[in-house]
Every structure is written in structure tokens, then in C-alpha cells.
Amino acid sequence: MLPFFEGIEGTALAQLIRTSLWLFPVIEAAHLLALCAIGGALITVDLRLLGAGLTRTAIPDLAREARPWLMAGVAAMLATGTLLFVSEAVKCYHNPFFRVKMSILPVALLFTFLVRQRVARGAQGGTSMRTRVTALVSLALWLGVAIAGRWIGFSS
Amino acid sequence: MILSFLQWLGETPWSIALHESQYVWSVVETAHVVTLALFVGTAAALDVRLLGAAMVQVPASEFTSRLLPWTRAGFAVMVLTGGLLFYATPITYYQSLFFRVKVLLLCVAAVNIWYFHGRTHRGIASWNVGGRPPRAARIAAIVSLVSWSGIVVAGRLVAYNWFACDIQPQPAFVNWASGCVVPPPSP
Numbered sequence: 001m002l003p004f005f006e007g008i009e010g011t012a013l014a015q016l017i018r019t020s021l022w023l024f025p026v027i028e029a030a031h032l033l034a035l036c037a038i039g040g041a042l043i044t045v046d047l048r049l050l051g052a053g054l055t056r057t058a059i060p061d062l063a064r065e066a067r068p069w070l071m072a073g074v075a076a077m078l079a080t081g082t083l084l085f086v087s088e089a090v091k092c093y094h095n096p097f098f099r100v101k102m103s104i105l106p107v108a109l110l111f112t113f114l115v116r117q118r119v120a121r122g123a124q125g126g127t128s129m130r131t132r133v134t135a136l137v138s139l140a141l142w143l144g145v146a147i148a149g150r151w152i153g154f155s156s
Numbered sequence: 157m158i159l160s161f162l163q164w165l166g167e168t169p170w171s172i173a174l175h176e177s178q179y180v181w182s183v184v185e186t187a188h189v190v191t192l193a194l195f196v197g198t199a200a201a202l203d204v205r206l207l208g209a210a211m212v213q214v215p216a217s218e219f220t221s222r223l224l225p226w227t228r229a230g231f232a233v234m235v236l237t238g239g240l241l242f243y244a245t246p247i248t249y250y251q252s253l254f255f256r257v258k259v260l261l262l263c264v265a266a267v268n269i270w271y272f273h274g275r276t277h278r279g280i281a282s283w284n285v286g287g288r289p290p291r292a293a294r295i296a297a298i299v300s301l302v303s304w305s306g307i308v309v310a311g312r313l314v315a316y317n318w319f320a321c322d323i324q325p326q327p328a329f330v331n332w333a334s335g336c337v338v339p340p341p342s343p
């Protein structure tokens with residue numbers, strides 16, 4: 001696998017980001033703004049699934065309204081995250097927290113768009129054990145992604 | 157005077173302990189960053205509603221009465237963790253250009269919140285449901301989104317020492333804006 005990561009780091013795009021003084025920090029900042037967007041779209045609905053926050057709104061309605069914002073946040077997150085990764089692919093390869101993050105991230109994405117979405121759509125009757133567990137799993141998975149992401153930068 | 161107070165603060169045992177600890181500082185920093193998702197995330201959700209860009213069938217008062225407590229809880233964590241980070245290295249932050257920009261933007265955000273809740277929010281009954289909220293509410297939402305985004309970006313850039321006082325020479329404007337104490341050039 002290492003030669004593959006070395007290849008990525010050798011691309012012109014990676015060199016452009018790495019040699020620039022401003023690009024990496026600016027992309028990092030954009031990655032954080034996308035975190036806020038995901039946070040808003042995700043936590044608002046997870047709180048509702050737990051029976052808190054916007055409780056006078058039906059769960060399927062809130063989930064449907066939040067979905068485009070969540071999609072936009074995830075798209076921005078993946079785009080900026082990929083650019084950050086590309087610029088230091090070899091460092092990421094050796095970084096245990098990057099590996100942890102990349103292990104949880106696909107699970108979080110699949111859970112959000114397969115399980116959680118289905119649970120939210122079917123929750124016309126309000127909160128139940130099913131919606132609460134779904135919200136807790138969602139929050140735990142994304143919290144794991146966020147924490148591991150921050151620690152990538154500490155262990156360099 | 158501020159500088160000498162912060163010098164004293166930075167030499168207190170707890171400040172040094174926090175600064176030199178390998179894990180505690182990182183845990184506090186992680187909490188500060190991860191809580192962004194709760195604090196700025198839910199604040200942005202209210203802003204989006206105030207702009208009339210989403211969830212217009214949900215009364216705006218639902219956001220200010222039921223979601224805002226969570227935003228406030230997030231803000232409390234931000235202030236607590238941010239305060240600890242400042243306490244760990246007060247001089248570094250005090251003389252950081254990006255930190256100063258962040259504080260200025262925090263003032264803009266604070267005035268905006270004060271004006272919104274003191275004036276605009278009082279008339280919420282007349283625009284609570286459906287359609288686009290009035291111009292004052294939309295302006296408050298835009299000021300909020302712009303100032304908090306700026307705060308996040310400036311906060312991230314504090315970690316970069318491009319304009320640090322101990323890296324000289326810097327342009328005179330940078331030294332003035334960062335409050336650097338620079339000895340006059342020798343003749």
C-alpha cells in the first residue's frame with residue numbers, strides 16, 4: 001500500500017498544496033467550516049430523534065429538510081479532507097489516528113445514509129427506543145470521526 | 157499593563173502545567189474543536205431558518221426556545237475550553253494577529269446577538285410562521301454566519317506563527333496590530 005500513498009503524495013496537486021504557505025491552512029479552515037455545517041444538520045436531527053430540541057416538528061419532516069444541508073456538508077468535508085490527505089499521504093499512512101478515522105468514517109457514512117435515514121423516515125409516531133438508539137449510534141460514530149481527525153495533527 | 161498581567165498569568169504553576177502537559181492540552185483542544193459542531197452547527201441552523209432558506213414551516217420561535225439552549229450549552233464548553241487554552245499560553249495568544257482578529261469578530265457576534273434578542277426577536281410573533289422573516293432578522297442571520305465563520309477561520313490560523321512577534325522582521329503594521337514589543341533598529 002505504501003507505494004500507492006507515495007504516488008499520491010508525488011502528484012502535482014499534492015506538491016502544490018505542500019509547497020504553498022497558505023493553501024493547507026485555508027483548506028483546513030474550510031474543513032472546519034464544513035464540520036460546522038455537518039454538525040448543524042446532524043445534531044439537530046439526532047437531538048430530535050432523542051426527543052430533544054425541535055420536538056414540535058415531525059421527525060420525517062425535519063430529517064427531509066436537514067438532508068440537503070447534510071449532503072452539502074459531507075461533500076465539502078470529503079472534498080477538503082481529500083485535499084488535506086493528498087498533500088501528506090505518506091504521513092497519513094503512518095498515522096494511527098488517520099487509520100482509526102478512515103475505519104470509522106465509512107461506517108458512519110453507511111449508517112447515516114442507510115440506517116438512520118430509514119429510521120427517520122419511518123418515525124411518524126415520534127421518538128421511540130429505535131430512534132433514540134439510532135441517534136446515540138450516529139452521535140458516537142461522528143464524534144469518533146471528529147476526535148480521531150483532530151488527533152491526526154497531534155501525533156506528527 | 158495587560159502584557160505584564162499575562163506574563164504573570166503565564167508563569168503561574170497551573171498555566172505551565174497545562175502548557176507542558178502532553179495529553180491534557182490536546183484533550184482540551186479537541187473538545188474546543190469538536191464542540192464547534194454543536195455550537196456553530198446549531199447556531200447556523202437558526203441562521204438558516206432566519207434567512208428563510210429552510211424549515212420555514214417550523215416556527216422560528218421553536219429554534220430560539222428549544223434549539224438555542226443547546227447552542228448555549230455548546231458556547232459554555234467553547235468558553236471554558238477556550239479559556240483554558242488561553243490560560244496555557246496567554247502571551248502567545250495576546251500577541252497573535254489572528255487571535256486579535258478572532259476577538260474583534262467575537263465582539264461583532266456579541267453585538268449582533270444583543271441587538272437580535274433585544275430588538276428583532278421581540279417582534280417574533282408577527283413573523284414566526286411561514287414565509288421569509290423580516291429584513292432585520294435576515295441581516296442578523298448573515299452577520300452571525302459571517303462573523304462565526306470568520307471566528308472559526310481565524311481560530312484555526314492562530315496555530316500558524318507567520319506573524320509571530322519572535323519572528324522578525326515583520327511589517328510595521330503587523331507589529332503594531334499584534335502588539336509586538338520590538339526594540340528600535342540599531343543605528
